[in-house]
Amino acid sequence: MNVALSDEQEFLREAARGALSRVKTLEAAREALDGTAELPDLWPVAREAGWPGLLIDDAHGGAGLDAFDAMLVLGECGRVIASIPLLGHLVATAILSDAPAGESLLADLASGERRAAYLPTCPPDDVSHEWTVDPRTGPARTAAPSAAGADGNATVSGELAFVPDAPGADLLVGVALRDGQPIGVAIEAGAAGVEVTPVMRYDATRKLAHVTLKDAPAIVLDCPVETLASAWHLAQALIAAESIGSVETALDVSVAYAKERHTFGRAIGSYQAVKHSLTEVLRQMNNGQSLLYYAGWARGGAPSEFPLAASAARSVAGRALDQAARTMISVHGGIGATWEHDAPLYFRRAQLTRRLLGGTASATDRVAGELMREAAAAAA
Amino acid sequence: MDLDDTPDQAAYRAQVRKWLEDHAPEAPVLSGPNALKDEDEIIAARRAWQGKLAEAGLAGVSWPKEYGGQGLGPIEQVMVGQEIRRAHVPGILDAIGVGMLGPTIIAHGSDEQKARYLGPMLHGDEVWCQLFSEPAAGSDLAAVQARARLQEDGTWRLSGQKVWTTNAQFASFGLLLARTDPDVPKHKGLTMFIVPIDAPGVTVRGLRQISGEAEFNEVFFDDVALDADAVVGGVGNGWGTALTTLMFERVTIGLGGDSMGYDTTRFARVLALNDDARRDPEVRHVLGEIASELLGVRFTGYRTLSALQRGQTPGPEAGLAKITIVNGAIRAGDLIADTFGPDALAEDSEWAYMISFLPGLKSAGGTEEILRNTVGERVLGLPPAPRLDKGVPFSELRSKEAAAA
Numbered sequence: 001m002n003v004a005l006s007d008e009q010e011f012l013r014e015a016a017r018g019a020l021s022r023v024k025t026l027e028a029a030r031e032a033l034d035g036t037a038e039l040p041d042l043w044p045v046a047r048e049a050g051w052p053g054l055l056i057d058d059a060h061g062g063a064g065l066d067a068f069d070a071m072l073v074l075g076e077c078g079r080v081i082a083s084i085p086l087l088g089h090l091v092a093t094a095i096l097s098d099a100p101a102g103e104s105l106l107a108d109l110a111s112g113e114r115r116a117a118y119l120p121t122c123p124p125d126d127v128s129h130e131w132t133v134d135p136r137t138g139p140a141r142t143a144a145p146s147a148a149g150a151d152g153n154a155t156v157s158g159e160l161a162f163v164p165d166a167p168g169a170d171l172l173v174g175v176a177l178r179d180g181q182p183i184g185v186a187i188e189a190g191a192a193g194v195e196v197t198p199v200m201r202y203d204a205t206r207k208l209a210h211v212t213l214k215d216a217p218a219i220v221l222d223c224p225v226e227t228l229a230s231a232w233h234l235a236q237a238l239i240a241a242e243s244i245g246s247v248e249t250a251l252d253v254s255v256a257y258a259k260e261r262h263t264f265g266r267a268i269g270s271y272q273a274v275k276h277s278l279t280e281v282l283r284q285m286n287n288g289q290s291l292l293y294y295a296g297w298a299r300g301g302a303p304s305e306f307p308l309a310a311s312a313a314r315s316v317a318g319r320a321l322d323q324a325a326r327t328m329i330s331v332h333g334g335i336g337a338t339w340e341h342d343a344p345l346y347f348r349r350a351q352l353t354r355r356l357l358g359g360t361a362s363a364t365d366r367v368a369g370e371l372m373r374e375a376a377a378a379a380a
Numbered sequence: 381m382d383l384d385d386t387p388d389q390a391a392y393r394a395q396v397r398k399w400l401e402d403h404a405p406e407a408p409v410l411s412g413p414n415a416l417k418d419e420d421e422i423i424a425a426r427r428a429w430q431g432k433l434a435e436a437g438l439a440g441v442s443w444p445k446e447y448g449g450q451g452l453g454p455i456e457q458v459m460v461g462q463e464i465r466r467a468h469v470p471g472i473l474d475a476i477g478v479g480m481l482g483p484t485i486i487a488h489g490s491d492e493q494k495a496r497y498l499g500p501m502l503h504g505d506e507v508w509c510q511l512f513s514e515p516a517a518g519s520d521l522a523a524v525q526a527r528a529r530l531q532e533d534g535t536w537r538l539s540g541q542k543v544w545t546t547n548a549q550f551a552s553f554g555l556l557l558a559r560t561d562p563d564v565p566k567h568k569g570l571t572m573f574i575v576p577i578d579a580p581g582v583t584v585r586g587l588r589q590i591s592g593e594a595e596f597n598e599v600f601f602d603d604v605a606l607d608a609d610a611v612v613g614g615v616g617n618g619w620g621t622a623l624t625t626l627m628f629e630r631v632t633i634g635l636g637g638d639s640m641g642y643d644t645t646r647f648a649r650v651l652a653l654n655d656d657a658r659r660d661p662e663v664r665h666v667l668g669e670i671a672s673e674l675l676g677v678r679f680t681g682y683r684t685l686s687a688l689q690r691g692q693t694p695g696p697e698a699g700l701a702k703i704t705i706v707n708g709a710i711r712a713g714d715l716i717a718d719t720f721g722p723d724a725l726a727e728d729s730e731w732a733y734m735i736s737f738l739p740g741l742k743s744a745g746g747t748e749e750i751l752r753n754t755v756g757e758r759v760l761g762l763p764p765a766p767r768l769d770k771g772v773p774f775s776e777l778r779s780k781e782a783a784a785a
Binding site for chain 2: 001002003004005006009068126127251255258259266267269270271272274275276278279280282283286287288289290291293294296297301302308309311312313315316319361363364365366367368369371372373374375376378379
């Protein structure tokens with residue numbers, strides 16, 4: 001057993017931190033929110049670093065790395081709230097890599113010449129048999145898109161709300177139900193019957209779109225159904241990693257301020273109330289970091305545990321981000337709640353992230369579901 | 381990163397598993413219809429079982445070979461613990477001695493002390509207890525008042541009281557932190573002693589907890605005579621010696637969520653048995669939150685283990701794992717009792733026992749509040765709160781405290 005970063009992983013992380021440090025991501029986030037400037041396109045940064053091909057094997061031009069490596073890069077993006085449409089792209093390439101029919105698409109995606117987005121589709125759990133997508137509003141989830149047509153080609157119809165990284169993507173990869181059975185589908189974003197409507201909600205750095213499909217032509221991906229379920233969990237693991245990156249920054253900035261700001265003749269970090277709220281963020285962050293290792297390992301090392309591991313990581317990381325963002329504001333006092341400070345950017349990130357990709361709550365529910373399914377099976 | 385055993389580790393695990401499978405029938409039965417009932421019988425059976433585990437090399441796994449250990453690393457020690465749980469047999473009786481006090485004697489004891497005490501400790505022939513905490517010295521351990529006075533002939537006389545002493549009712553020896561010089565600041569005037577529990581003047585009294593059971597003791601010392609060679613680690617060096625013990629305690633806690641029995645599977649199992657509970661969104665949400673945190677602690681333990689294996693010493697952040705485990709288990713107890721109602725609080729219910737045990741555990745090994753202070757200061761580097769006891773002789777502290785009140 002060795003639960004630690006390898007030298008290569010340390011290098012990947014340092015390189016990512018270096019590449020992102022040359023871009024003023026926080027300033028850009030504030031200006032984009034203000035409407036004074038468009039967010040800069042950071043895809044060239046990702047391409048130069050080789051991130052688009054992280055999960056594609058080297059025979060198809062990628063780096064052939066694992067989920068955990070991709071999570072390290074997402075963590076660095078989260079640290080500086082970089083708006084890089086990697087999450088959707090990486091999950092899409094993970095599906096395509098498992099489908100011979102998707103092979104011809106990989107080279108352009110590995111180089112970043114073309115960009116893909118994942119149409120997030122939640123697999124069944126221990127009490128529901130449905131494949132569902134996020135609804136535009138309300139608590140009830142929406143049925144996954146449906147597919148018609150036999151064999152390798154199909155047409156797909158359906159609606160997906162708040163799809164991360166869909167604006168500007170060339171290819172959409174997800175799940176559709178054909179005769180009630182889930183199949184993988186790849187759809188050209190520019191094809192007839194595809195409508196991608198960008199939406200901005202609260203966090204300008206998170207590119208989102210509503211996607212409407214009306215008899216959109218699709219390549220049927222001949223991947224195992226496990227790949228389609230695993231894609232959802234990979235998305236959970238990646239957003240967890242990104243969240244923990246944001247927590248790391250929020251905690252660093254808060255601790256630094258608690259050491260330098262004095263009230264009543266003492267640094268505020270010497271007061272137990274402040275100290276304890278910061279250690280609470282540290283506690284949740286440590287737990288989240290540990291679960292990133294679990295999720296990163298489980299995808300390849302123990303696939304049957306991947307739903308549990310990724311859901312647990314998302315659940316803890318999501319709550320950690322909420323806690324860290326609120327603590328960051330309160331430790332800074334009034335200024336933390338103003339445009340003068342970066343804290344609102346992390347708070348906006350936390351608020352929106354918590355509600356995407358099924359939300360933190362559905363990941364929490366799945367943790368319970370996976371454990372109870374296991375317990376029931378052991379008892380039977 | 382790899383969570384699987386290396387080939388060497390897998391071979392070791394197989395060997396341990398084989399021995400436990402072969403010898404499980406000899407292990408004392410502590411639960412179920414055939415469980416031993418008589419307390420003395422249980423202790424005798426568990427002593428004998430510890431002896432067998434020690435003979436097989438499954439006790440003191442990380443102790444040096446010259447003291448009867450295996451000279452292996454923390455990973456092998458954890459693997460033995462995992463295999464013992466898997467085999468559903470009891471572990472060693474004297475986990476405190478072998479896990480914390482023995483390693484302290486190995487680090488600070490004299491050659492004579494090592495030769496005399498370590499072997500019988502490892503084999504369960506002589507059980508040990510930890511005599512550190514007092515009614516007025518818990519989280520602030522350096523405030524101990526148990527007083528050892530040097531006699532003209534070089535021997536010592538000890539008076540005072542200790543509390544929260546596990547296993548004292550059948551222990552042979554205790555490792556005791558006493559004040560030997562009250563006229564210097566409190567961390568400086570301390571000395572560690574080995575105290576025979578059967579010495580004249582030692583009284584052990586059970587301390588009943590919320591559950592009604594007495595798993596801990598109060599131990600009273602009334603002018604107990606100790607030889608000069610009872611001192612461990614030198615006169616006045618007691619604090620440094622105690623820190624060694626506490627470091628081993630942290631290792632135990634940091635690696636130990638599952639071994640404390642507060643594991644996700646146990647909580648999920650009882651709730652999954654009830655179909656209404658299994659489908660209830662509120663139950664699922666609370667269970668999911670608790671379980672994800674407890675899983676996080678398990679993997680934090682693996683990270684700690686990997687760091688130990690690389691020769692790093694675990695830091696105070698292990699205290700956060702304890703906070704997560706205890707608070708998670710408290711929430712789980714509430715969830716289970718809310719779900720099943722007052723039956724979960726029946727006197728013979730495992731959940732009533734857990735619910736009763738946890739409020740005290742919250743303060744064990746340092747209260748949650750003091751752990752958060754320590755972690756905030758030592759891990760995050762936050763400034764300490766102003767202190768009134770720095771540099772003040774212990775004998776003057778009381779009047780200073782009174783003046784400040």
